Amino acid sequence: SRSTKDDLIKLLKVPAAKIEVIYPGKNDLASPAANLPKGLKSKSYILAVGTIEPRKNLIGLFKAYALLPIALQEKYPLVVAGAEGWNTGETFNCLKVLKLDNKVKFLGFVSDGVLSKLYKETALFVYPSLYEGFGFPVLEALSFGAPVITSNVSSLPEVAGKAAVLVDPNEPKSISNAIQKLLEHKEDADKLRLIAQKQVDKFSWQMSAKATLKVFEKVGSQ
Numbered sequence: 001s002r003s004t005k006d007d008l009i010k011l012l013k014v015p016a017a018k019i020e021v022i023y024p025g026k027n028d029l030a031s032p033a034a035n036l037p038k039g040l041k042s043k044s045y046i047l048a049v050g051t052i053e054p055r056k057n058l059i060g061l062f063k064a065y066a067l068l069p070i071a072l073q074e075k076y077p078l079v080v081a082g083a084e085g086w087n088t089g090e091t092f093n094c095l096k097v098l099k100l101d102n103k104v105k106f107l108g109f110v111s112d113g114v115l116s117k118l119y120k121e122t123a124l125f126v127y128p129s130l131y132e133g134f135g136f137p138v139l140e141a142l143s144f145g146a147p148v149i150t151s152n153v154s155s156l157p158e159v160a161g162k163a164a165v166l167v168d169p170n171e172p173k174s175i176s177n178a179i180q181k182l183l184e185h186k187e188d189a190d191k192l193r194l195i196a197q198k199q200v201d202k203f204s205w206q207m208s209a210k211a212t213l214k215v216f217e218k219v220g221s222q
Contacts, residue, residue, distance in 0.1 A: 001155030004133050020215050023158075025205030026139050030112035032120050037107055040121075045079045045105075046179065047122040047146070049115070049137045050129070052106075053085035057128045057151075057169050059094045064128070064175035066098045072183055073103050076123055083109040119144035124182050124189065127151070128169040135159045139203060142196040147189040149178045163192055163199035 005021050008014045036042065046065070050056040058080065065078050078100075095104060110118070119125065125141035127150040138159045141148050148164035150156045157166055165182065167174040182189045 001134055001158050003155040003158065020211075022208055022211040022215070023203050024134060024136075025208050026143055026200055026203050027136055029116045029119075029140060032117040033111070033113040034117075036117055036121055037110075037114065039105070040077075040079065040118075042121040043123045044076060045122060046076050047118055047125045047141075048078065048080045048082075048127065049118075049125070049141075050082045050127070051085035052080070052082055052088050052091060054087055054090070055130050056082075057130045058091050060128050060169055060172055060175060061126060062091075062094050062098055062100060062104070063172035064126075064179060065104070066100060067172060067176035068180055072180065076183060078104045079107060079118070079122075080104065081107045081110050081115060081118055115140075116144065119146050122146050124149060124179065126175070126179060127156070128167065128175050129154075129156065130169050132156055132159075138164065139200060143200045145193045145196055147182050147192045148196075149175065149182065159203075161199040161202070163196045165192070 001023070002021050005016070005019045008019055009016055048058065048061055052058060061078070065073065095101060119141050125146040125148045127135065127138050127148070129135065129151055131154045133155060135150070135156050138148055138150050138156060142163055148160060149167060150160050150164050151169040152166040153169060160166065165178045167178050169175070
């Protein structure tokens with residue numbers, strides 16, 4: 001991403017002329033499973049995906065979810081799909097302090113088929129990560145037409161383009177306001193769905209391969 005390029009220039013002092021930004025393509029997940037995990041209903045849950053670790057900012061998401069009106073919490077449970085990573089103690093402690101134990105469902109690691117089904121049937125997808133070199137889950141969610149809320153930092157604006165609502169990951173109120181708006185105003189969610197595929201089409205492994213070949217040819221001719 002261009003964000004990673006900027007980091008290389010700033011932190012490692014790599015000359016800008018020596019860096020070429022080539023975006024990866026979209027990962028093609030398996031076809032959606034026949035059914036959602038037990039207890040979930042189509043368009044009646046909020047989805048977060050990723051390994052449980054500090055960088056994914058689940059604490060910020062939990063705080064945002066706790067700010068939602070009770071009626072929305074009861075109608076839309078928060079679903080987290082992803083294996084436990086590292087330093088998870090503070091994350092789970094936050095959940096207890098906020099008394100959200102019964103409103104947040106942890107699925108752990110799920111198969112590609114189940115993940116596809118979760119993306120396809122979610123009311124909205126929230127990815128408030130603090131830092132990403134690219135951010136594949138955002139692209140995956142967009143490819144299934146999910147309304148997406150993600151962070152306005154690092155590479156995520158590049159991946160999401162105008163097909164997602166961008167929020168400050170360090171401000172739970174910003175995240176909460178975006179969630180509430182998309183849940184209560186279906187027309188806003190529908191607008192995002194309409195432009196999601198156009199954004200996804202900007203990323204393909206074929207384009208990545210062609211761009212990489214051009215770099216090899218350029219270097220080889222020098």
